[in-house]
Amino acid sequence: MTERTTSPDRRWFLAALLGAILAVACAAGLLVGCAPKADGGNAGADAPAAQATDEAEDNPLAGQPVNWTMESDCATCHTTEAASATDAACPQDVAHEAEGLTCVQCHTDEAVLSTAHAEVTYDDKPASKATVATVDPATCIACHGDMDEVAKLTADSTALTDDKGTTVNPHERPAGERHDEVPATCTDCHNNHSKDLPKDAMKYCAQCHHRGTFECGTCHELRERSVS
Ligand code: HEC
Ligand code: HEC
Ligand code: HEC
Ligand code: HEC
Ligand code: HEC
Ligand code: HEC
Known part of the structure; x- marks a missing residue:
């Protein structure tokens, strides 16, 4: 929320910071975004500030305000998300593209989107990770049915298997106090533009379990882990 109201100086700082984080993530091979990088995948090597300056010189629209609306051509700026629609490694987006879904059929929260774009100019780099919620899980549910419904489709799924071979249906976790207190919703796991669901x-x-084990209470008494 704070980023949108900050000064341009602070924006550059944040952009540089994000670049540094991306560089580390690239080096560690942790990047999960699947669309080919618009800049040829050199985000890890170049200083983002220098890159943006180059682009500002090349881009005749640089610095122009965007006057964003729900009818804007999203793909002009969100090249990564637009590209995932035709990337076979992104089956969710490819399936939705085949159905002719538009961006704003999922990104329905006009108020939040409008605020997010209020100060955007044509040479701003869009975020590569969601920082605000603009997709209402109710839209997924309207087309796919609720958790009980999709649980039937994944009854045989082995996607969520821990190191001991315990397999859990991603749409039907075992009943438990914390699971009931913090129910999962579609967008907790599904990013339409990701290749590794x-x-x-x-x-x-x-967020709660340690990596590699779904067990609890076997090694130590139950302790809380905070959930974002
Ligand atoms: C089928 C629904 C759906 C469609 C269609 C869709 N998105 Fe998304 N998009 C999502 C979901 C879900 C996320 C993850 C959001 C979250 O974590 O809250 C997301 C994330 C994003 C993000 C955040 C950065 C990221 O990649 O995670 C941007 C920007 C975005 N989408 C733009 C677009 C644009 C532009 C289009 C059209 C070209 C589009 N989306 C089409 C569902 C969709
Ligand atoms: C002129 C370029 C431009 C256009 C056109 C544009 N966006 Fe964006 N968008 C941006 C930039 C830059 C940001 C990052 C703003 C920020 O962080 O303050 C952004 C942010 C977003 C986010 C939030 C990402 C996050 O931080 O969670 C979503 C979702 C999104 N745009 C979707 C859309 C959709 C849907 C459309 C089409 C209706 C669209 N955008 C059109 C440039 C654009
Ligand atoms: C307008 C209706 C609609 C909306 C909204 C929608 N979907 Fe879909 N989705 C479909 C259709 C139709 C298919 C293709 C047939 C199928 O696989 O069910 C599909 C396919 C999928 C697939 C299967 C992709 C594959 O691997 O083949 C997943 C996963 C999915 N959607 C999740 C979601 C999630 C999560 C959301 C919300 C962010 C969402 N969908 C929003 C209609 C929709
Ligand atoms: C909000 C925290 C939280 C999240 C998120 C969470 N769990 Fe749990 N889970 C727990 C806790 C705490 C327990 C111990 C039982 C209880 O009190 O609910 C548990 C118990 C379990 C158990 C039973 C373990 C046993 O020892 O019998 C399994 C299996 C499990 N979780 C799988 C998952 C899977 C798979 C996911 C992700 C899809 C998940 N959990 C997400 C907190 C969480
Ligand atoms: C805990 C994480 C998680 C949550 C929450 C979640 N999903 Fe899924 N979903 C998955 C995983 C993982 C798969 C892939 C399973 C596989 O391929 O074996 C999947 C698969 C799917 C599929 C494809 C099923 C098929 O094989 O035909 C659809 C459709 C889907 N999810 C929709 C939804 C909807 C709608 C919601 C919200 C009501 C939702 N999911 C919530 C993790 C999740
Ligand atoms: C395979 C053994 C094992 C299981 C199963 C296990 N833990 Fe742990 N846990 C550890 C170890 C080892 C540590 C680090 C030493 C310590 O603090 O006791 C730890 C530390 C923690 C901590 C403090 C540090 C941190 O990472 O946040 C919390 C909280 C915690 N565990 C919660 C849980 C919860 C919740 C579950 C079940 C969802 C769980 N643990 C299951 C072994 C386990």
């Missing part, structure tokens, strides 16, 4: 889902589980 099982990994995304495991990351969700790892």
